[in-house]
Amino acid sequence: MNAQRLDPIVGAIEAGGTKFVCAIGSGPCELLLERTQFPTGDDPERMMQTVTSWFSAQEGKHGTMAGLGVASFGPVDLDEQSPTYGFITTTPKPGWRNADIVGPLRRAFSGLPIGFDTDVNGAALGEARWGTALGLEDFVYVTVGTGIGGGGMARGHLLHGLGHPEMGHMGLPRIPGDDFEGACPFHGRCWEGLCSGPAIAKRTGVSAEQLPHDHPAWELTIRYMAHALANLTYVLSPRRIIVGGSVRKGGQLGEEQFFARLRTAFREVLSGYISSPALSENGIAEFIVPPQLGDDAGVCGAIALAHSKLQAPTLHETKKPS
Amino acid sequence: MNAQRLDPIVGAIEAGGTKFVCAIGSGPCELLLERTQFPTGDDPERMMQTVTSWFSAQEGKHGTMAGLGVASFGPVDLDEQSPTYGFITTTPKPGWRNADIVGPLRRAFSGLPIGFDTDVNGAALGEARWGTALGLEDFVYVTVGTGIGGGGMARGHLLHGLGHPEMGHMGLPRIPGDDFEGACPFHGRCWEGLCSGPAIAKRTGVSAEQLPHDHPAWELTIRYMAHALANLTYVLSPRRIIVGGSVRKGGQLGEEQFFARLRTAFREVLSGYISSPALSENGIAEFIVPPQLGDDAGVCGAIALAHSKLQAPTLHETKKPS
Numbered sequence: 001m002n003a004q005r006l007d008p009i010v011g012a013i014e015a016g017g018t019k020f021v022c023a024i025g026s027g028p029c030e031l032l033l034e035r036t037q038f039p040t041g042d043d044p045e046r047m048m049q050t051v052t053s054w055f056s057a058q059e060g061k062h063g064t065m066a067g068l069g070v071a072s073f074g075p076v077d078l079d080e081q082s083p084t085y086g087f088i089t090t091t092p093k094p095g096w097r098n099a100d101i102v103g104p105l106r107r108a109f110s111g112l113p114i115g116f117d118t119d120v121n122g123a124a125l126g127e128a129r130w131g132t133a134l135g136l137e138d139f140v141y142v143t144v145g146t147g148i149g150g151g152g153m154a155r156g157h158l159l160h161g162l163g164h165p166e167m168g169h170m171g172l173p174r175i176p177g178d179d180f181e182g183a184c185p186f187h188g189r190c191w192e193g194l195c196s197g198p199a200i201a202k203r204t205g206v207s208a209e210q211l212p213h214d215h216p217a218w219e220l221t222i223r224y225m226a227h228a229l230a231n232l233t234y235v236l237s238p239r240r241i242i243v244g245g246s247v248r249k250g251g252q253l254g255e256e257q258f259f260a261r262l263r264t265a266f267r268e269v270l271s272g273y274i275s276s277p278a279l280s281e282n283g284i285a286e287f288i289v290p291p292q293l294g295d296d297a298g299v300c301g302a303i304a305l306a307h308s309k310l311q312a313p314t315l316h317e318t319k320k321p322s
Numbered sequence: 323m324n325a326q327r328l329d330p331i332v333g334a335i336e337a338g339g340t341k342f343v344c345a346i347g348s349g350p351c352e353l354l355l356e357r358t359q360f361p362t363g364d365d366p367e368r369m370m371q372t373v374t375s376w377f378s379a380q381e382g383k384h385g386t387m388a389g390l391g392v393a394s395f396g397p398v399d400l401d402e403q404s405p406t407y408g409f410i411t412t413t414p415k416p417g418w419r420n421a422d423i424v425g426p427l428r429r430a431f432s433g434l435p436i437g438f439d440t441d442v443n444g445a446a447l448g449e450a451r452w453g454t455a456l457g458l459e460d461f462v463y464v465t466v467g468t469g470i471g472g473g474g475m476a477r478g479h480l481l482h483g484l485g486h487p488e489m490g491h492m493g494l495p496r497i498p499g500d501d502f503e504g505a506c507p508f509h510g511r512c513w514e515g516l517c518s519g520p521a522i523a524k525r526t527g528v529s530a531e532q533l534p535h536d537h538p539a540w541e542l543t544i545r546y547m548a549h550a551l552a553n554l555t556y557v558l559s560p561r562r563i564i565v566g567g568s569v570r571k572g573g574q575l576g577e578e579q580f581f582a583r584l585r586t587a588f589r590e591v592l593s594g595y596i597s598s599p600a601l602s603e604n605g606i607a608e609f610i611v612p613p614q615l616g617d618d619a620g621v622c623g624a625i626a627l628a629h630s631k632l633q634a635p636t637l638h639e640t641k642k643p644s
Contacts, residue, residue, distance in 0.1 A: 090597050138483030154476035161460030161559035162600055169595055170553040173493040173511065186595045231492040235557045237483035273491055273508045275412050278484055
């Protein structure tokens with residue numbers, strides 16, 4: 001960790017579909033001064049009131065925040081020219097469709113710089129600043145949990161465009177003999193429909209956490225994951241793929257086994273097509289990795305998003321080329 | 323076209339698997355002063371001699387070139403620190419494995435700035451400078467012909483990373499009832515193995531150009547193309563996808579029909595998941611488009627690659643944000 005103690009103290013919100021993690025601080029570990037969480041529920045207005053009250057109370061203890069960062073579940077509107085900038089848009093989550101996230105924060109903390117991005121781009125930025133993507137200009141961060149999302153950087157910039165990536169919805173080859181219809185309400189057997197926590201539960205009747213280590217669904221999940229990471233490699237040519245989220249912990253299989261088998265399956269899918277030391281038998285353990293910030297990647301990412309909105313030249317989102 | 327007459331005259335090589343197109347000029351159309359082509363053959367050394375002789379002769383007529391740009395088939399080594407920078411690396415094309423492209427040019431034109439990138443990143447840069455990607459910071463350029471390749475820009479920078487994208491090798495969902503084993507020697511049924519010209523010929527026994535307009539292989543090709551473009555959209559969130567190459571001309575079906583059906587199929591694959599005017603029934607004709615520079619995209623891209631290596635501040639690869 002190379003966190004700088006001189007970075008200003010900011011507020012951070014990791015807005016997830018299950019819980020909102022709120023924190024105040026300037027970086028990971030001991031730089032995270034306070035941290036709490038609230039169940040997401042189905043009432044965005046009440047949630048945003050809870051959140052703003054908590055931050056107001058923290059300002060009483062720690063002084064005025066220099067900025068706020070929000071790393072949110074999505075889809076979100078990131079177009080600053082749009083009337084719904086800072087909203088969660090078409091989510092199927094009850095109550096949260098077209099929920100305004102940035103608006104209530106702006107009204108409660110007038111004039112405060114607010115950084116807003118997807119949860120995965122936030123986590124990517126956190127890993128770029130303090131974690132395993134330090135010094136990398138081109139990498140992908142994916143989270144595999146209740147849903148699957150992906151973000152990252154290309155040439156030192158967070159991936160944006162028409163909107164933000166929706167990597168979890170890419171289509172994958174069917175593994176021979178697998179007739180599972182998938183769990184995505186939009187696409188059935190997309191990556192999320194095959195490998196998310198709910199997809200594993202739908203396929204097996206057992207949660208990923210409880211699934212026995214020798215259940216054949218692990219092999220299928222890992223092989224579909226390998227196809228997905230191969231597709232990301234073909235499209236983006238990243239220098240590293242960070243895999244976060246609960247499913248990567250591998251349940252009864254364990255995180256180490258999950259990653260070891262994922263790396264092997266990934267190399268099988270590539271079939272030697274891309275020749276690079278990073279993708280060799282020796283290099284692959286540094287290419288497909290868990291987040292270094294662990295479960296703090298999201299909230300640290302929100303801190304980094306806040307910092308990216310401040311004016312100080314050292315705090316820009318873009319790092320110097322490695 | 324907003325080509326600037328004051329741009330310096332450079333040499334351009336579109337190095338393809340079938341032919342090398344060489345040109346000298348400063349941009350598209352009337353700014354392309356001379357142009358010729360040579361069959362690629364199986365002897366890279368002889369080809370590079372032919373090419374350097376041609377450029378030397380052109381310098382006699384048009385004066386010294388300010389730079390050279392090469393947009394090459396691949397895979398290529400783009401790492402300037404690598405001993406094989408500027409080489410074509412693991413291609414299956416007879417004779418061209420580990421062929422040095424930049425080296426012979428450096429030796430023939432000592433001190434001349436040389437831009438080198440993939441054919442598709444070159445074409446993307448050409449379209450960004452003079453074509454349909456003008457003003458766009460985030461877009462994809464794919465070519466579907468003898469092979470399938472993809473490049474483009476994210477946040478105004480050409481897509482690079484560990485190496486360069488290899489989009490043609492992404493895996494796609496199987497369309498029910500389609501048992502074709504694919505044509506890719508590495509992956510069988512990857513995008514290239516399903517939709518390239520040779521894949522269509524292997525599937526039908528007829529070339530894409532000759533394939534009757536009502537042959538069911540067109541529907542399959544278009545539907546796999548739609549899955550591939552959807553995956554690109556999910557991963558990169560581009561503002562536009564440019565589809566070049568010979569297959570996009572649609573053979574007996576025609577280019578207009580090919581694009582119309584591709585756009586419809588693409589929207590079906592997305593299933594309304596991403597809500598954006600650009601992806602609506604009205605917007606889609608501006609989202610999936612042929613290259614504006616047509617068959618000159620590659621050689622114009624090589625000119626743009628040369629310009630990107632020159633020092634003048636207006637000639638940088640990165641355009642100002644739109």
